[in-house]
Amino acid sequence: MNLSNILLQGAALLYFISMAGYICYLFHQKDRIQKISFGFMVVAVAIHLASVVLTGIDTRGLPIHNLVQSLSMAALTFGAMFIYVQYRFNLKILGVFAAGMISLLMLAVVVIPDTPVEPDKILKGFWFFAHIILVFTGEAALGLACGAGILYLIQEMGIKSKNPGFFFKRLPSLDFLDLVSYTCITTGFALLTFGLVTGFIYAKTIWGKFWSWDLKEIFSVGTWVVYAALLHLRLYSGWRGRRSAIMSIVGFAIIIFTFLGVNLILGGHHQAFTK
DSSP states (O other): OOHHHHHHHHHHHHHHHHHHHHHHHHHHOOHHHHHHHHHHHHHHHHHHHHHHHHHHHHHTSOSOSSHHHHHHHHHHHHHHHHHHHHHHHOOTTHHHHHHHHHHHHHHHHHHSOOOOOOOOTTSOSHHHHHHHHHHHHHHHHHHHHHHHHHHHHHHHHHHHSSSOOSSGGGSOOHHHHHHHHHHHHHHHHHHHHHHHHHHHHHHHHHHSSSOOOOHHHHHHHHHHHHHHHHHHHHHHHOOOTHHHHHHHHHHHHHHHIIIIIIIIIIOOGGGGGGO
16 A cells, blocks of 8 residues: 555545534534534645645646546545635534535545556646646535535524524524525636636647537536526526525536536546546
């Protein structure tokens, strides 16, 4: 076992500890528990990044050549984006969703056999790197928007109920949750837009054309259209609050299918990333 794998497994362990801490925070609401859990998350992301860098040096490229590496990259960008959102908004309870999602991804990374894949020589260059990093970070931001949307719906249910229940005092106001979700959507949409553009440029440099009707391209553009419609409806038709929260959840479900379902079930140019 090389150093990068040791670091990756260490990061996974720290993510799991962070998730356990956030679950404790959910029940006990002690700021100290949340700070410790967030600290584990930060250290895990740092170690995870070191592992990815070492793997990249070893393979002389971005480690994104199979399913394990793709899931690892998704977990890393999700963790990094959560740290940014936490720093900006201090929405502590969002860590329950973020740590849970990252732990689920890392569990798959640890359990699924890491089948050695010979790096493809065409999967290099500035436009490829930019495309991958922008798309993954954009989708991470949209994933956090989904998390904030779920929290919004739970809090709204508690407010409307005669018996608010467990979550009511543990969640902030609906306006604040809506603001966090909207900020994550706009950030993720911008990153996803640039990610698609760099992907088209990369395709032009490799295959000689911007668009090849690849299934992943079609679903990715379809996802972009969904979020573009959401932002348009929000700005011009008042789709805030509940409607926006539901759309953020639906949008992220489409992202998950585009990321895994299209590659594993339907195939296409991007299938190599999930072998």
